[in-house]
Amino acid sequence: MPKLWEITKLIRSKNAGPFELTFDVIFKNRAAYEKVRDAKIINRQWFAKTYRLKPDVVTIIDYDAANAIKITIPRKYSSGSFDD
Numbered sequence: 001m002p003k004l005w006e007i008t009k010l011i012r013s014k015n016a017g018p019f020e021l022t023f024d025v026i027f028k029n030r031a032a033y034e035k036v037r038d039a040k041i042i043n044r045q046w047f048a049k050t051y052r053l054k055p056d057v058v059t060i061i062d063y064d065a066a067n068a069i070k071i072t073i074p075r076k077y078s079s080g081s082f083d084d
Contacts, residue, residue, distance in 0.1 A: 007032040016072055018079040023071040033067035042069050 005011065009028045016022040025042060027033035036042060048055040051073060059072040077083040 004036075007036070015079050019075055021073050021075055023073075024068055025071070026066060026068040028067075030067055033064075033069075037062050037069065042071065047071055047073070 004025070007028055008025055010024065010026040013021055013023045025036075027036070042060065044055040044058040044060060047053075047058050047060070053073060057074050061070045061072075063070055075084075
């Protein structure tokens with residue numbers, strides 16, 4: 001199986017307001033997106049373990065129109081705060 005970076009055209013993180021981070025995984029084509037989406041390779045348990053979070057705070061949205069998977073997690077510190 002190929003590595004995730006090999007079948008995506010963009011993997012990015014960005015602020016989703018002051019209290020959340022969003023990760024976008026945008027695939028090169030529909031077939032790769034559907035294969036990963038349907039296999040549930042990107043899931044709450046895996047992402048939570050990777051970022052040392054509880055699975056219940058991880059939100060994953062399959063965005064078919066853009067061949068993308070969006071993951072949202074709470075920020076430990078608010079954006080722009082001293083601890084950020």
